[in-house]
Amino acid sequence: MIVGQWFRVRLAMALAVGMAVPLQSQAWAEPWPVIASDSVAWTLLADVRALDSTIEVEARYGTPENFTSAPLPGYEANRIYLRREVAEALARVQKRLMSGGMGLKVFDGYRPVRATLAMVEWAKRTDNTALLTGGFVSSKSRHNLGLAVDLTLVDWSVGGREVDMGTPWDSFTDQAHWASATGRTKKYRELLRRVMEEEGFKQYEQEWWHYSYDVVGETPAFDVVVGEEGR
Numbered sequence: 001m002i003v004g005q006w007f008r009v010r011l012a013m014a015l016a017v018g019m020a021v022p023l024q025s026q027a028w029a030e031p032w033p034v035i036a037s038d039s040v041a042w043t044l045l046a047d048v049r050a051l052d053s054t055i056e057v058e059a060r061y062g063t064p065e066n067f068t069s070a071p072l073p074g075y076e077a078n079r080i081y082l083r084r085e086v087a088e089a090l091a092r093v094q095k096r097l098m099s100g101g102m103g104l105k106v107f108d109g110y111r112p113v114r115a116t117l118a119m120v121e122w123a124k125r126t127d128n129t130a131l132l133t134g135g136f137v138s139s140k141s142r143h144n145l146g147l148a149v150d151l152t153l154v155d156w157s158v159g160g161r162e163v164d165m166g167t168p169w170d171s172f173t174d175q176a177h178w179a180s181a182t183g184r185t186k187k188y189r190e191l192l193r194r195v196m197e198e199e200g201f202k203q204y205e206q207e208w209w210h211y212s213y214d215v216v217g218e219t220p221a222f223d224v225v226v227g228e229e230g231r
């Protein structure tokens with residue numbers, strides 16, 4: 001099965017059973033009022049693997065392996081950028097995990113505004129407006145600020161394989177709610193949450209993979225292309 005089809009089937013199922021309503025509801029119609037210049041963006045963002053090259057990255061919005069079945073604009077490399085403070089905190093999380101034989105794999109961090117707008121356009125064009133009203137696709141995401149990250153755990157005792165978190169990333173079902181897990185899956189979610197919170201991240205209850213981080217001062221939105229590296 002084509003991966004994109006698989007995402008759509010899962011998405012349709014989630015909508016049919018009454019999808020969770022994330023916090024960004026109602027915000028989808030209004031884009032960010034201010035977007036930082038590219039030069040400002042490159043001074044504020046950092047590549048997480050430049051801080052810790054042992055962090056695994058799989059920037060899935062730059063591939064067809066996401067709910068739109070196509071790479072989104074603004075993703076031109078398998079890289080994850082975050083606000084520098086956030087990337088530094090994530091590197092500290094990685095250090096804690098690596099001492100116990102575990103590590104991080106990151107699916108998304110900073111998300112270009114153009115990618116977010118393309119998600120909104122896709123939802124309208126394909127008649128998936130429940131995604132907009134339900135808050136899954138929003139014109140304003142903390143990812144656009146480089147202050148949110150989607151990730152999971154890998155186990156280096158088995159070659160860096162992803163652990164079983166109960167659902168795949170971007171699975172908008174009740175099972176994706178952090179508190180829904182049991183048994184081993186619950187232990188993994190608890191471990192991830194504990195190490196992330198120890199370094200200042202906040203867990204988002206409706207998505208086990210989504211964490212955010214607060215920084216002091218201005219938090220502009222960005223639209224630089226992932227992979228351009230300030231050229």
Ligand SMILES: [Zn+2]
Nearest residue numbers: 148149150210
């Ligand atoms: Zn997220």
